[in-house]
Amino acid sequence: MVRSSTKRSRVRRAGESAFGLLLLGRNLLMAAVALVILVAGVWTSWGTAQYSMLTKGRELGTMTVARCGEKSCTGPFVATGTGGRDRRKVSVDEAVTHREGERLLVAVKPGTDEVVRTGWGGVLHAWVPLAxxxxLAAVVVAGGLRMRRTAWGLGIAGVALMGVSFAVL
Structure with a gap:
């Protein structure tokens, strides 16, 4: 039995290993970009979600929407419970309300006159940046990592979260 074994040259072997390192570097970079995007989404969402979700010990009450501007709505706040005080004017993000005169269950951000809607609508709206x-991470995972099924899962989860949020509000 005759075997014909041809050895690859050192230059070819070095070129193959360098190309493999480039592919590995690209995949690591794309994974890092996707991870940074997701961490930024969670970080941004948590800034509001913590007041919507963790209401124990917070100043809770009802806000009646009196006037709406381009980005926020204002109105009086009536505290419910013993830990809060009534306020003449607080502001809430315009996206969480539909019309003037609406009464919203809210929590006050400590040290400010800003309120955050509580309940399912407020919690889901707070997580819209994560959606x-x-x-966005789905696009990076599909294009950069070539993981199409994972990308579809991420994209569908984002669309579902955003859709449910707007349906509940």
Whole structure:
């Protein structure tokens, strides 16, 4: 039995290993970019979500929407419970309300006159930045990492979270 074994040259072997390192570097970079996008989405969402979700010990009450501007709505705040005080004017993000005269269950951000909607609508609205991050990360995972099924899962999760949020509000 005759074997014909041809050895690859050192230059070819070095070129193959360098190309493998470039592919590995690209995959690591794309994974890092996707991870940074997701962490930024969670970080941004948590800034509001903590007041919507963790209401124990917070100043809770009802806000009646009196006037709406381009980005926020204002109105009086009536505290419910013993830990809060009534306020003449607080502001809430315009996206969480539909019309003037609406009464919202809210929590006051400590040290400010800003309120955050509580309940399912407020919690889901607080996580909308994460939904956007999921959709953006899906593009990076599909294009950069070539993981199409994972990308579809991320994208569908982002669209579902955003859709449910707007349906509940």
């Amino acid at each position: 956007g991050a999921l959709m």
